[in-house]
Amino acid sequence: MDSSRMKELLPRSVRRRLGALRRWLRARPQRTQRQKEQLLASGALSPAEHELLSRVESVISYADGMYKGDGAHYFNVGLSAIHCIEAALNAAQITTVNNILDLPCGYGRVLRFLVPRFPQARITACELLPDAVRFCVEQFGAVPAYSSYKLNKLSLDAQFDLIWCGSLITHLDAPRTLDLLEFFARQLAPGGLVICTTHGDFVAERILDAAEFYGLPHASIPALVASYRQHGYGYLDYPEAPGYGVSLTAPAWLRTQARAAGDLREVYFRARGWDDHQDVFGFVKEA
Numbered sequence: 001m002d003s004s005r006m007k008e009l010l011p012r013s014v015r016r017r018l019g020a021l022r023r024w025l026r027a028r029p030q031r032t033q034r035q036k037e038q039l040l041a042s043g044a045l046s047p048a049e050h051e052l053l054s055r056v057e058s059v060i061s062y063a064d065g066m067y068k069g070d071g072a073h074y075f076n077v078g079l080s081a082i083h084c085i086e087a088a089l090n091a092a093q094i095t096t097v098n099n100i101l102d103l104p105c106g107y108g109r110v111l112r113f114l115v116p117r118f119p120q121a122r123i124t125a126c127e128l129l130p131d132a133v134r135f136c137v138e139q140f141g142a143v144p145a146y147s148s149y150k151l152n153k154l155s156l157d158a159q160f161d162l163i164w165c166g167s168l169i170t171h172l173d174a175p176r177t178l179d180l181l182e183f184f185a186r187q188l189a190p191g192g193l194v195i196c197t198t199h200g201d202f203v204a205e206r207i208l209d210a211a212e213f214y215g216l217p218h219a220s221i222p223a224l225v226a227s228y229r230q231h232g233y234g235y236l237d238y239p240e241a242p243g244y245g246v247s248l249t250a251p252a253w254l255r256t257q258a259r260a261a262g263d264l265r266e267v268y269f270r271a272r273g274w275d276d277h278q279d280v281f282g283f284v285k286e287a
């Protein structure tokens with residue numbers, strides 16, 4: 001029986017339990033450990049990547065929505081984030097990093113790489129999902145920080161010299177993106193660097209070509225892309241999550257907002273820099 005037919009026949013509660021069981025089975029620690037070892041043995045990594053990955057924790061939470069069962073992809077996304085961070089640090093001429101914020105940390109897809117890459121640093125894991133924060137604290141020794149839906153109310157009792165913000169702007173409407181940029185300006189130490197990612201031209205083309213709908217209703221996509229093309233920004237809520245959705249952000253639009261949010265000076269940009277997918281920006285807070 002195909003899966004769509006099964007969906008029609010099974011009650012929602014049973015489907016939910018089966019989904020959880022499937023996620024739990026695919027995230028078994030022995031399985032994710034084997035996936036990491038296979039990637040290490042694949043010959044596809046540079047010596048530096050190999051060395052870093054060999055020191056990365058392979059336990060993945062079954063609740064991690066970023067893990068779809070493909071360990072090679074999951075770990076490569078973490079490695080790609082480290083490349084972005086290193087390139088932006090270079091561009092900003094920052095050589096010492098002591099205090100890092102990962103917002104949103106999720107279940108530590110990137111944070112697990114930050115730990116061995118910056119072994120001396122204090123690393124704060126910040127999320128809306130308390131369970132994800134707890135996982136990062138227990139598995140990777142991160143400092144916990146619980147976020148707020150209202151980013152203009154979010155305040156942490158530290159100044160960071162590095163903030164990694166992977167795939168949050170990609171889900172925010174325009175006012176909340178501005179709130180997030182203002183949060184960066186508030187929480188960065190003078191001279192500190194924030195690296196954030198967005199959906200740009202690549203995603204606009206992909207979503208329009210019907211290669212991938214990013215969880216949005218198909219019929220809504222032309223208007224989203226038209227707004228992006230016309231105004232440099234487009235946003236739509238997910239159908240079942242008012243206030244949370246998918247954004248498309250042109251580089252010029254984000255630069256203007258970053259300037260308006262505070263003294264955030266662009267030092268780095270790379271289209272599709274993260275995982276060959278999301279655009280990557282580095283902004284430094286003026287000293």
Ligand SMILES: C[S@@+](CC[C@H](N)C(=O)[O-])C[C@H]1O[C@@H](n2cnc3c(N)ncnc32)[C@H](O)[C@@H]1O
Pocket residue numbers: 066103104105106107108109110126127128129147148149150151165166167168171
């Ligand atoms: C696409 S995931 C990316 C997670 C992580 N950066 C990664 O790459 O695995 C987006 C995450 O943003 C979190 N999120 C959404 N709104 C947030 C907020 N206001 N504060 C903190 N986290 C938020 C969601 O809970 C979700 O885990």
